Amino acid sequence: MGLTTGTGPFGKQPAGAFNFERPRTEGVIYFEPSPRRMRGLLGGETVVDSRHAMLLHEHGKLPVYYYPEDEVRMDLLEPTDHTSHCPWKGDASYWTVRVGDRVAENAAWGYPDPLPDAPPLAGYVAFYWDRLDEWLEEDEPAIGHARDPYSRxxxxxxxxxxxxxxxxxxxxxxxxxxxxxxxxxxxxxxxxxxxxxxxxxxxxxxxxxxxxxxxxxxxxxxxxxxxxxxxxxxxxxxxxxxxxxxxxxxxxxxxxxxxxxxxxxxxxxxxxxxxxxx
CATH class of the missing domain: 2.170.150.40 (Domain of unknown function (DUF427))
Structure with missing residues (x-):
């Protein structure tokens, strides 16, 4: 829980009040760099090893890491026909992750052509947390979902x-x-x-x-x-x-x-x- 969830300032039920009128209550997005090294593994193989991840905070949702493509093993990702649309970010393309006999279908996505007022998401890849076997934050196991730096x-x-x-x-x-x-x-x-x-x-x-x-x-x-x-x-x-x-x-x-x-x-x-x- 943090900026965009629960009673946080950009959550669905903010506990406090601003001294100005928010331009909108839906689709609030904050995109920021994270200094943490993040790694994701499938079948014992490191799929992503990132020191320059970006953390996306979105109204009413848990934060999600987006990783530069050059810090992702793109050779392990296979493009699929699956797509989805976000009114705030645009059309998402998906990849399946394949490591030997291990397959995580549509486990990764990105926005190759994000909407004009969306964050600069082109060139970044995100993963469904539970479709990889293991995540490491620095050298410690990371569980459940990305941790919010604004949570305490x-x-x-x-x-x-x-x-x-x-x-x-x-x-x-x-x-x-x-x-x-x-x-x-x-x-x-x-x-x-x-x-x-x-x-x-x-x-x-x-x-x-x-x-x-x-x-x-x-x-x-x-x-x-x-x-x-x-x-x-x-x-x-x-x-x-x-x-x-x-x-x-x-x-x-x-x-x-x-x-x-x-x-x-x-x-x-x-x-x-x-x-x-x-």
């Missing part, structure tokens, strides 16, 4: 009373929470496992990936009357360094539970995890 995570101890209810049933209550503040997202209250009623938790097979925090595992909540709220809680058994202090702590979606902080019921935020948009 802070994990703070708090003694504020926190209570979580599902269907009127208290599921967790603590004065030992750790609150995680992440750019563009609601505060997430991570609760020690000892302060959560484990008998109400039901293991889930669901897992998700966060580029900043790592791989999350999930719990559902089943109340004594038999009502179940699926995949409403999560934890990080092996978090990345930014989220190390919430290891094994349990958080609940503010959007789907009744969350009390300092005895006050918190308003349920509207995000991509809200019931109406899941």
């Amino acid at each position: 995570i802070d994990v703070l101890d708090t003694s504020r009373p926190v209570r979580v209810e599902v269907g009127g049933e208290t599921v967790a209550e603590t004065t030992r929470a750790r609150v995680l503040y992440e750019t563009g997202l609601p505060p997430r209250w991570y609760i020690p496992p000892d302060d959560v009623r484990s008998e109400l938790l039901v293991e889930s097979d669901k897992q998700t990936t966060c580029a900043y925090k790592g791989f999350a595992s999930y719990w559902s909540v089943r109340t004594p009357d038999g009502a179940e709220e699926e995949d409403v809680a999560w934890f990080y058994p092996d978090p990345r360094h930014d989220a190390a202090r919430v290891k094994d702590y349990i958080a609940f979606f503010n959007e789907r539970v009744d969350l009390y902080v300092d005895g006050e019921l918190q308003e349920r935020p509207e995000t991509q995890w809200s019931p109406a948009v899941r």
Whole structure:
């Protein structure tokens, strides 16, 4: 989350206000150089090794790296007939990546003739993150998606009373929470496992990936009357360094539970995890 997502200044639900009228709310794009070395691999072969990548921020979307063609193994890319159109960038052409027997269809795209008011995208190639096997940021694994340089995570101890209810049933209550503040997202209250009623938790097979925090595992909540709220809680058994202090702590979606902080019921935020948009 950052400039163009969540409650960021160019996101779909900006939390603040400008002192001028924005010329438009859709199609806001910011294209900037990144100093980070980025590498993408498929079948053990390095497909892209870039020290001059550009990062494209687009309204309501996660940032995407665009790589100069001379830093991409273009000999591993085969042009396809697939195309797509963006009203802000133009017509995209696609490539399939082939390394021996490994094939990633339409895994890369570019804008050979971008629209006049689009960023200078000609000569750059972008990749669907999950269609390559591995990404490295400098020499460390990069997971999930490109990380936004304008995103930040802070994990703070708090003694504020926190209570979580599902269907009127208290599921967790603590004065030992750790609150995680992440750019563009609601505060997430991570609760020690000892302060959560484990008998109400039901293991889930669901897992998700966060580029900043790592791989999350999930719990559902089943109340004594038999009502179940699926995949409403999560934890990080092996978090990345930014989220190390919430290891094994349990958080609940503010959007789907009744969350009390300092005895006050918190308003349920509207995000991509809200019931109406899941």
